[in-house]
Amino acid sequence: MNQNQWSSGLLSALMACTGGTILVVHSANHLGLNDRQLLSWLFVCYALGGLFNFLMTWRYRLPIAGAHSVTGIAFLSTAAVQLTLPQLAGSFILIGVIIALLGFTGIFQVVFKHIPRPVIDAMLAGVIAHYIVSLIPAFQSNPIVGLCAAVGFFILPKLVKWLPSIVGVIVFGLIGLLFTYSFPAVERLSYELPVLIAPEFTWQGFISIALPVSILIISNDIAVAVAALNKQGYNVPVNRLLIYSGIATGIGGFGLGHSINTGGMMTTVCSSNEAGPKDERYRAALLSSALCILCGIFAWLIIPYIMLLPDYFIASIIGYCLLNIFLNSMQSSFGNKQYRYSVLFAFIISVSGITMLGISAALWSLLVGTVIALLLKEHRPIAATEQAKG
Numbered sequence: 001m002n003q004n005q006w007s008s009g010l011l012s013a014l015m016a017c018t019g020g021t022i023l024v025v026h027s028a029n030h031l032g033l034n035d036r037q038l039l040s041w042l043f044v045c046y047a048l049g050g051l052f053n054f055l056m057t058w059r060y061r062l063p064i065a066g067a068h069s070v071t072g073i074a075f076l077s078t079a080a081v082q083l084t085l086p087q088l089a090g091s092f093i094l095i096g097v098i099i100a101l102l103g104f105t106g107i108f109q110v111v112f113k114h115i116p117r118p119v120i121d122a123m124l125a126g127v128i129a130h131y132i133v134s135l136i137p138a139f140q141s142n143p144i145v146g147l148c149a150a151v152g153f154f155i156l157p158k159l160v161k162w163l164p165s166i167v168g169v170i171v172f173g174l175i176g177l178l179f180t181y182s183f184p185a186v187e188r189l190s191y192e193l194p195v196l197i198a199p200e201f202t203w204q205g206f207i208s209i210a211l212p213v214s215i216l217i218i219s220n221d222i223a224v225a226v227a228a229l230n231k232q233g234y235n236v237p238v239n240r241l242l243i244y245s246g247i248a249t250g251i252g253g254f255g256l257g258h259s260i261n262t263g264g265m266m267t268t269v270c271s272s273n274e275a276g277p278k279d280e281r282y283r284a285a286l287l288s289s290a291l292c293i294l295c296g297i298f299a300w301l302i303i304p305y306i307m308l309l310p311d312y313f314i315a316s317i318i319g320y321c322l323l324n325i326f327l328n329s330m331q332s333s334f335g336n337k338q339y340r341y342s343v344l345f346a347f348i349i350s351v352s353g354i355t356m357l358g359i360s361a362a363l364w365s366l367l368v369g370t371v372i373a374l375l376l377k378e379h380r381p382i383a384a385t386e387q388a389k390g
Contacts, residue, residue: 001283007162008275009287012065012266016288017046017295019166019321020070025306026314027077037085037256039300040194044068044257047296052248052260054289056241062234063270063281064225064241065288066263067296069217074128074322075362076258079208085256089197091205091213092253098214099222099261100246103239116379119369120219122333122343123212123362126350128322135319141312148176149316153323169320173313183308189300194255212362217249217259218242220325224264232271232278342373 001009024045028038049067056064083091139146152172157165177183222245229236241262248260270288275281295302306314333343346369354361373379 001287002276002280004274004276005280005284006287008270008272008281008284009065010291011162011164012263012269012284012288013291013295014164014167015266015269016067016070016263016292018164018170019317020068020073021046021295021299021302022306022309022314022317023070023073023077023321025303026318027073030077031088033085033256035189035303036192037195038303039189039192041256041258042299042303043194043296044252044255044260045296046292046299048248048252048255048257049260050289050292050294050296052244053262054286054293056244056262057282057285057289060237061279061282062229062236063267063275063285064229064262065266065270065285066221066225066261067266067289067292068257069213069221069259069261069263070321071124071128071216071220071325072213072259074131074318075213075216076209079212079362083202083205083209084200086198086200087202087205088209089253089256090199090201091209092256092258093199093250094201094206094210094253095214095217095259096246096248096250096253098210098246099218099249100243102218103242103244103246106239115215115366115370116339116342116373117219118333118336118339118343119346119366119373120215121329122346122369123350123365124216124220125326125329125333126347126352126365127362128326128329129351130353131315131318131322132326134315135323138312138315138319142176142180142310144180145173145176145313146316149173149313149320153320165324166317166321169317173316177309177313181310181313186304186308188304191300196254197256199253207363212366213258215366217245217261221261221264225262225267228264228268228271232273232281234271339373339378341376342369342378345369345372 024042025038028041045068053064053066149169149172152168153165156168157163222241226236226238245261252260266288270285271281275284346365349368350361350365352361356364
């Protein structure tokens with residue numbers, strides 16, 4: 001491996017193992033999971049998720065990198081609170097079934113052709129808007145830490161271009177904490193084997209969790225990864241990628257893992273020109289996957305230190321971790337003049353967080369947004385002259 005592959009692989013892994021890990025911990029606490037259940041979730045997401053992508057990369061010699069879906073976790077922490085543990089496991093397994101069926105039937109493009117991409121982005125922006133808004137009260141709780149985190153996010157990546165901005169948030173934020181916060185004693189965890197949950201399949205879990213999360217995984221992770229690989233001239237076995245992701249996710253659901261899939265941004269990094277010669281970029285993905293595996297195996301050593309962090313610092317990390325996703329989603333949805341009322345109502349419904357008839361706000365958002373786009377014929381391309389007037 002050359003320097004380019006090392007740096008690209010490390011960058012890809014850092015994107016998953018920093019803010020992503022903290023987001024899992026936050027969501028697990030919000031859902032009331034105990035330490036063993038949390039460690040099981042992390043083991044599935046990182047150890048099994050990294051192993052899946054390692055094997056896919058080795059099999060096809062493609063720079064396929066990933067572990068789990070960060071946007072899926074952001075959705076789960078608010079939508080899954082009414083489900084029991086067996087129902088949650090059943091919902092995760094159903095996510096895998098949906099993704100695998102799309103691969104087996106080959107209707108991936110057909111299904112998503114009828115859901116406008118701006119509507120999906122508006123739904124996603126609404127889902128994570130709460131985390132972005134939480135940056136303000138987090139800053140108010142400790143302005144020094146908030147300022148340090150902002151410096152790490154905006155300034156450090158300009159000085160060290162290969163470093164992810166979230167690493168800057170964590171490093172500079174911790175420096176601020178050292179001067180303003182008294183850390184409690186570390187309560188170490190012992191190594192625990194992953195749990196196995198007997199799943200319970202419910203209509204509410206299917207509608208409120210499985211459907212919207214599978215859509216998020218496919219649209220914001222797998223589809224982005226496929227687009228990045230196609231852009232670089234790789235021949236991607238899309239259906240097989242979906243099938244294997246679905247099967248792996250279904251298996252991981254028994255251990256409380258919400259997804260095992262190829263990551264969009266992680267694959268983009270490993271497949272870029274910066275990763276070296278085209279036929280050798282898969283080595284960067286192998287390194288990324290190996291580091292994710294280590295993160296999952298040694299999570300029991302990492303988590304106690306994350307537990308020491310105050311809530312406002314966790315909120316800052318999560319907010320900055322999702323900030324670029326939020327920004328890109330807002331630009332894609334509201335920046336598209338072809339779709340107006342459909343994305344507006346999709347965003348409003350999603351950000352409301354309401355649940356009606358056992359159906360989550362995210363799915364209502366997709367349904368209402370798609371119907372409005374059809375009724376108002378927003379799905380039809382508008383003429384260039386009309387775009388200029390708009």
